[in-house]
Amino acid sequence: MADGQPFPARRPPGLDAPEPRHPVAIVGAGPVGLLAALELARFGCPSVLLDDNDRVCEGSRAICWSKRSLEIMDRVGLGEGMARMGVTWKVGRTFHGDSKVFEFDLLPEDGHKMPAFVNLPQHEVERMLVERAEAEPLVDLRFRNRVAAVRQDASGATLAVETDFGPYELSAGWLLACDGARSPIRRAMGLDFDGELFEERFLIADIAMDHDMPDERHFWFEPTFHPGQSALMHKQPGGIYRIDLQLGWDADPDAERTPEIVIPRIEKVVGHRDFRLEWTSVYTFHCRRLARFRHGRVLFVGDSAHVVSPFGARGGNGGLQDVDALGWRLAAVVAGEAGNEALDHWDAERQHAADENIANSSRATRFMTPREGAERVYRDQVLRLAARAPFARPMVNSGRLSAPCAYPAKGAEAALPEVSAPGRVAPDAPLPDGWLSERLRGWTLLGIGARPPRAEGMARVTAPAEGPLAERYLGAAARAVILVRPDGVVAARWDRAPSAAEAEAERDALLCR
């Protein structure tokens, strides 16, 4: 897995001359930090990106990337590649024992550029991001640059950085802490990371084999091949399968990783011994978050700000959505086009999202690992009822898969459809010459059956009132004008053509001008 060549570490300028002051420094070149640098560059904002390592992540981490993540990656030119390389899926089947009790379809309608989900290992995604970042002149990516200390004042933050060539200092107006679940910056700043630990251990194994599995997610409660526990199986590209097995809290994490124990367990799942172990690890899972994500000039983004258990794939996908909501705001702040308070709006939106992600991930994990007593009794009886009574099936919770939350927003025009209300991601739809999502790259006024005004700094898209676009944006109305933010979220909408001043006022409010 860690087959990749190390990325080159270069001598940082700060060793030979005073390091120039950077508008934005990003610590951590995981998926979140890498995307943050590319997203800022998209809005013309340069950044320096420091990572202590010189390789993509090792082993079994994220594999499931949501439609929303693909749309976000598409804006930096990587969505189509991910969709092409990954295994596309949208159906999940949940079994109890050997019979199916529940099934979901994550994208039951057509007319979207991106599929519901693709499975693609995190190291592949990171490799694509690194390649893109290395080619982007506005991103200064520095491997083997370990941040050892941080201090901040009213105008920015200063980092002490250690490299193979020696230590140096680097100052920036804004610091993005994208340094992962164990965030050294969070620790150095003494911030609490509160939440819940699930007293359960899971074996995560990636295996290579010839196997005939449909492109679906399969989850089992108490399967005969792994009695009393749960199991999850996902397909990855190139004949690799991801298997998660619940082990119980008393399992010995070191022993459970050894091939002598892992191989017989996997053999029971797949029914033969004709496979190769690619990677195994034993995890316990947490749901935790910082009380707030903005601390002055330091912004916590991704796993450093919040972690969830992986059932629902809300960790990496949630982190990419943090970036989605941040890039345009921070770039505008740096350019002097937005007030610093716009970053408090970002904080509020992403806290709302983190709560939703944590609630969903905790509920799923508790359903899988019920505490003794009432929790266990109800879990078991829901599963028992599900076989006979359809009403119990949607209560069976093997993970509610990542979907973008609706940000709290004012002014929902009641007559227009809920799916495209302010605060929601503007739903994709086919246009005569491509996809709507491809046209939403900056502030955009979308007119459907109406002519949007010419507003300062806003692109205009007009489309006929027909097909999926009309269904998703008009409902019963004859016309609408939608103001879409640079992250593709609906900012405001009207069932008439607004004046340019009205549209500009909505944007300026979001930018705290």
Next chain:
Amino acid sequence: MPLIREPNIADPDGFYAALLRAHEGLTGEESRALDARLVLILANHVGEREALEEALALARET
């Protein structure tokens, strides 16, 4: 719709007897499981979150 707190079953004694019959011959654990299934079945029948929240509160405070 708010929770019905007034008598609403035509034959309360008959229902009570039926409830006990359903538990006959079960161990404590089996009874608990049966009650859980019954709660889930009836809750779905009620359906309305408002009434269910009131029922939860009433059960919890008595």
